[in-house]
Amino acid sequence: MDPLMLLFLLIAGLTGADSVSSVGRVSVQSGGSVTIPCSYDGRYKTHVKYWCRGSGWSSCTYIVRSDSPQKDEVSISDDPDQSVFTVTMNNLTAGDSGYYWCGVEISRGSAVGTRIYLSVTEGSPGLSVDKQEMTGVEGDSVSVQCRYEYYYRELSWCKMGGSCASEGSGSLDGRPVLITDDTVNKVFSVTMRGLERKDTGWYWCDNGNQQIPVHITVNQRTTTTTSTEQTIRASAAVSTTKMVLQTVSVHDEEGENNEKQKWEQVLDAALKAGTGVLYLICTIIAIQLHWSSCKKRGTNQREAEGGANTNHGS
Structure with a gap:
């Protein structure tokens, strides 16, 4: 690094530490990964950010910069909207332990930054979380479990650029926070409500x-609302369809019943008419038979009387 640059960095490191802030000491298990956030003054949104290694500015060696964001297992990402850049280190080894700096170049030859100590351990780290990325939904709660091997003073939960809340029920920048400590399992849990x-x-x-950083993302409840509205609309459509089908079914049944009644009436009338006709035919036949019988009887009687008269004449 240029000697003049080092001089400016040293001066800036003494006077501009407040312009960049981060955690002070992080412990990670060997083979693991860690993401470290660095907050900077909003005036430096367009400036180059960097991550370097060394106990002081004079021995700080660049690892990655926002204009050259990837090197081996280390990457840097800048979020100007939040005025935060993050550094992610993967597959850490004991050799990665040491001092690092979050830095922001102000102009050629000057910069501001803050120092972090990274400890890579073979065993369990002094402080850890299962996930550094958490997600919640507006109005709901989110819980973070912080696992510790020991603690020096008190356990606390802090917001970058804000305040801290300690064990018990309190608030963090106006947000209700509940912190409980399970000393048996060495876990203190943080619950943020009403996100x-x-x-x-x-x-x-x-x-x-x-410290161990955790990023929380709070999403809008739009997906749930949209799904609910779609469900209501779909239910209404199904109900309407059922009503239409039921109405059509009722109409069809009524039509079938009316048609059936008509045919029953026609059949009944036909049966009655047929019975009447049959009765009339039977009556006519009976009359004809009776008339034929009477006629035959009369003929026989006349023939008998005629025969008798012939005998008397002889």
Whole structure:
């Protein structure tokens, strides 16, 4: 690094630390990964950000910069809207332990920054979380479990650029926060209630000596609302369809019943008419038979009387 640049960095490091802030000491297990957030003054949104290694400015060696964001297992990403840049280190080894700096170049030859100590351990780290990325929904709650091997003073939950809340029920920048400590399992849990979009950001667990950053993203409840509205509309459409089908079914049944009644009436009338005709035919036949019988009887009687008269004449 240019000697003049180092001089300016040294001066800036003494005077501009407040312009860049981050956690102070992070512990990570060997083979693991960690993301470290660095907050900077909003005036530096367009400036180059960097991550370097060294105990002081004079020995700080660049690893990654926002204009050259990837090197081996280390990457840097800038979010100007939040005035935060993050550095992610993967597959950490014991050799990665040491001091690092979050830095922002102000102009050629000057910069501001803050120092972080990274400790990579073979065993369990002094302070850790299962996930550094958490997601919640507006109005709901989100819980973070911070696992510790020991603590120096008190366990606390802090927001980057804001305040801290300690064990018990309290608030963090106006947001209700509940912190409980399970000393048997060495876990302190943080629950943030009534989430709002503005709660999105970086936080960290603190055991009095080490910190572990956690990013919380609060999403809008639009998906649930839309799904509910779609469900209501779909249910209404199904109900309407059922009503139409039921109405058509009723009309069809009524039509079938009316048609059936008509045919029954026609059949009944036909049966009655047929019975009447049959009765009339039977009556006519009976009369004809009776008339034929009477006629035959009369003929026989006349023939008998005629025969008798012939005999008397002889």
